[in-house]
Amino acid sequence: MSELSPEEIKRKDAEYIIRPWSIKPLIIKESKGATITDVDGNEYIDSESAFFVLNIGYSHPEVVKAIKDQAEKVIQTTTFQSNIPIIELAEKIAEITPEPLNRVYYTTGGAETCENAVKMAKQFTGGFEVVALQAAYHGSSTAASSTFTGMSKSKVGFFPLVAGIYHAAPPYCYRCQFGLTYPDCGLKCAQDFDRVLKTESTGQGAAVLLEPIPGAGGALIPPDDWLKEVKKICETNNMLLIADEIQTGFCRSGKFWAVEHSGVTPDIMCLSKPLGGGLPMGAVVTREDIAETFKAGIPPTFAGNALPAVAGLKTIEVLVKERLWEYAKVIGGHINKRFNELAEVHPLIGDVRFKGLMGGIELVKDRKTKEPAAEEARKMIEMLKVEGVLAFPGGISGSVFRIQPPINITMEEADKIVDAYDVVLGKLES
Numbered sequence: 405m406s407e408l409s410p411e412e413i414k415r416k417d418a419e420y421i422i423r424p425w426s427i428k429p430l431i432i433k434e435s436k437g438a439t440i441t442d443v444d445g446n447e448y449i450d451s452e453s454a455f456f457v458l459n460i461g462y463s464h465p466e467v468v469k470a471i472k473d474q475a476e477k478v479i480q481t482t483t484f485q486s487n488i489p490i491i492e493l494a495e496k497i498a499e500i501t502p503e504p505l506n507r508v509y510y511t512t513g514g515a516e517t518c519e520n521a522v523k524m525a526k527q528f529t530g531g532f533e534v535v536a537l538q539a540a541y542h543g544s545s546t547a548a549s550s551t552f553t554g555m556s557k558s559k560v561g562f563f564p565l566v567a568g569i570y571h572a573a574p575p576y577c578y579r580c581q582f583g584l585t586y587p588d589c590g591l592k593c594a595q596d597f598d599r600v601l602k603t604e605s606t607g608q609g610a611a612v613l614l615e616p617i618p619g620a621g622g623a624l625i626p627p628d629d630w631l632k633e634v635k636k637i638c639e640t641n642n643m644l645l646i647a648d649e650i651q652t653g654f655c656r657s658g659k660f661w662a663v664e665h666s667g668v669t670p671d672i673m674c675l676s677k678p679l680g681g682g683l684p685m686g687a688v689v690t691r692e693d694i695a696e697t698f699k700a701g702i703p704p705t706f707a708g709n710a711l712p713a714v715a716g717l718k719t720i721e722v723l724v725k726e727r728l729w730e731y732a733k734v735i736g737g738h739i740n741k742r743f744n745e746l747a748e749v750h751p752l753i754g755d756v757r758f759k760g761l762m763g764g765i766e767l768v769k770d771r772k773t774k775e776p777a778a779e780e781a782r783k784m785i786e787m788l789k790v791e792g793v794l795a796f797p798g799g800i801s802g803s804v805f806r807i808q809p810p811i812n813i814t815m816e817e818a819d820k821i822v823d824a825y826d827v828v829l830g831k832l833e834s
């Protein structure tokens with residue numbers, strides 16, 4: 405394949421691969437750090453870390469070496485066996501997650517992780533109902549994508565949905581559906597969980613499943629006391645709190661875990677994306693009493709593969725060694741400041757929101773009406789590529805660009821991302 409021309413490679417890609425989106429894909433030939441190179445030789449800064457997976461960048465040399473070394477020893481074992489890397493990784497996860505979370509169940513990705521977390525909650529509580537967020541995203545399986553996930557575009561074509569799943573209002577301060585403003589709002593969005601449980605639930609609740617910072621909904625940055633209030637509602641209703649840290653964890657938000665901003669310890673945590681260092685891996689992390697009641701049934705075949713385990717171990721080692729949660733605050737603060745400066749001259753920018761290096765900008769046609777600029781956002785995809793930046797709009801309205809590059813991105817690369825938006829927004833507004 406490598407000897408084929410770029411045109412032939414693209415033709416084969418289009419002929420054989422089913423694409424989930426209509427966006428024409430870049431075909432990547434090489435990648436390192438925050439930069440990727442396509443088969444035509446064009447270079448781009450990836451402002452979304454391969455969909456929020458590569459917190460220490462593409463092809464980190466220490467991760468690559470760890471994978472190579474392990475590949476000569478053990479790669480795959482059955483779930484009736486074990487291997488040294490997954491044992492060491494489980495110990496490390498228990499060390500870095502909030503106490504008393506110290507038991508690990510491996511999966512192969514985010515959707516599996518969220519579904520098994522819910523299974524744990526159901527078995528432990530005896531209930532079966534789950535409350536998630538309207539703006540949530542928890543994976544691409546039938547239950548995770550079509551039911552736990554709150555956005556309607558993930559449900560089309562997949563009915564009937566799984567029963568017993570309800571959705572509460574997201575902490576979307578920029579577009580508060582109650583027309584309120586923090587802090588005078590009394591955390592009405594958090595109280596909406598209580599409303600759902602009182603008016604829609606049958607009283608057989610098992611868990612609340614949420615991202616501490618809803619990502620796919622548009623990098624929604626909640627007040628720090630929002631999660632505290634949700635946790636209280638869980639405790640009042642004898643339900644477990646499941647924190648989906650798949651996108652928010654591993655230093656992304658300026659803390660190692662996003663739940664640390666609120667001082668809340670969840671009953672169960674969902675991990676994936678950065679956990680495998682770029683290879684498929686997930687894990688449900690919980691405390692001992694919940695683990696003891698869990699009967700998994702048939703586990704995923706590739707759960708506990710040794711290669712992503714060593715890649716994950718090395719990724720965690722780099723994150724800790726370089727204290728990248730601290731750098732996330734520095735670089736995220738810089739990008740946030742620069743985008744707020746752009747907002748003063750570009751009326752298309754309606755909102756800028758960041759927590760560490762998790763955040764983005766929301767585009768609007770009019771700042772008074774806040775009408776989403778989704779069409780303009782779609783146009784910007786190719787325009788940003790011309791400026792050397794890879795980015796995709798999302799969020800509930802399709803008008804939010806999430807700015808979440810590798811955490812160890814350089815200041816120069818961060819400035820190039822913002823400069824590209826400055827150029828493209830200027831062209832759209834002229």
